[in-house]
Amino acid sequence: QKEVEQDPGPLSVPEGAIVSLNCTYSNSAxxxxxxxxxxxxxxxELLMYTYSSGNKEDGRFTAQVDKSSKYISLFxxxxxxxxxxxxxxxxxxxxxxxxxxxxxxxxxxxx
Amino acid sequence: xxxxxxxxxxxxCKSGTSVKIECRSLDFQATTMFWYRQxxxxxxxxMATSNEGSKATYEQGVEKDKFLINHASLTLSTLTVTSAxxxxxxxxxxxxxxxxAGVGNEQFFGPGTRLTVL
Numbered sequence: 001q002k003e004v005e006q007d008p009g010p011l012s013v014p015e016g017a018i019v020s021l022n023c024t025y026s027n028s029a030x031x032x033x034x035x036x037x038x039x040x041x042x043x044x045e046l047l048m049y050t051y052s053s054g055n056k057e058d059g060r061f062t063a064q065v066d067k068s069s070k071y072i073s074l075f076x077x078x079x080x081x082x083x084x085x086x087x088x089x090x091x092x093x094x095x096x097x098x099x100x101x102x103x104x105x106x107x108x109x110x111x
Numbered sequence: 112x113x114x115x116x117x118x119x120x121x122x123x124c125k126s127g128t129s130v131k132i133e134c135r136s137l138d139f140q141a142t143t144m145f146w147y148r149q150x151x152x153x154x155x156x157x158m159a160t161s162n163e164g165s166k167a168t169y170e171q172g173v174e175k176d177k178f179l180i181n182h183a184s185l186t187l188s189t190l191t192v193t194s195a196x197x198x199x200x201x202x203x204x205x206x207x208x209x210x211x212a213g214v215g216n217e218q219f220f221g222p223g224t225r226l227t228v229l
Contacts, residue, residue, distance in 0.1 A: 034217065034218075036220070041202070041223070041225065042222055042223060043115075043117070043204050043206075043220035043221050043222045043223045044155070044204070044206075044220045045220070046217055046218075046219060046220075049217050088154065088155070090218075094211070097211075098157070098160070099145075099218055101154055101155050102154065103153075103154040104154045106152075
């Protein structure tokens with residue numbers, strides 16, 4: 001079993017839809033949870049960074065962490081064609097803990 | 112967010128030559144830098160972790176004599192692909208972190224370097 005599981009998609013939605021992206025994990029030591037967006041042939045860009053359980057909102061993006069279920073989500077409201085990219089979840093523990101990345105979900109938002 | 116640059120963005124070289132890729136943290140001091148490799152439509156594969164002033168820690172299966180990493184300062188790490196061969200062609204991405212994993216110590220990625228070995 002991988003430490004982090006993420007459905008690679010692709011996920012195709014119409015413009016304006018609410019997008020839900022998810023990851024599950026197995027290591028209860030993870031405390032820091034991140035979402036990155038990566039456009040084709042570019043480096044990943046940090047979108048959201050959360051600590052422990054709870055929600056965090058930034059514009060059209062909401063990150064949720066449920067540590068009891070070992071499940072994290074990223075919601076994108078009013079999705080736009082420019083949101084079309086690969087979204088990677090990532091998580092880490094404290095100290096010198098390595099960051100573990102999900103496989104990435106490819107999202108296509110159709111105009 | 113913090114800015115990480117990478118140079119060159121693209122390089123094409125002949126088989127057998129060595130290629131150096133630079134990774135710089137522009138507005139923060141990076142205690143730790145990471146080097147990743149990414150194949151088309153696949154996720155990031157961590158190659159090695161480097162801490163300023165010490166030897167890099169390589170992931171299993173990564174040849175340290177082939178992929179030389181130097182983290183000489185808190186703002187610069189270099190990856191040298193020695194005697195490159197066509198199978199080394201890939202997208203190489205670095206990332207930098209200010210300290211140990213923790214609040215405010217996110218990893219920030221560079222834009223990547225596309226290496227093509229003929």
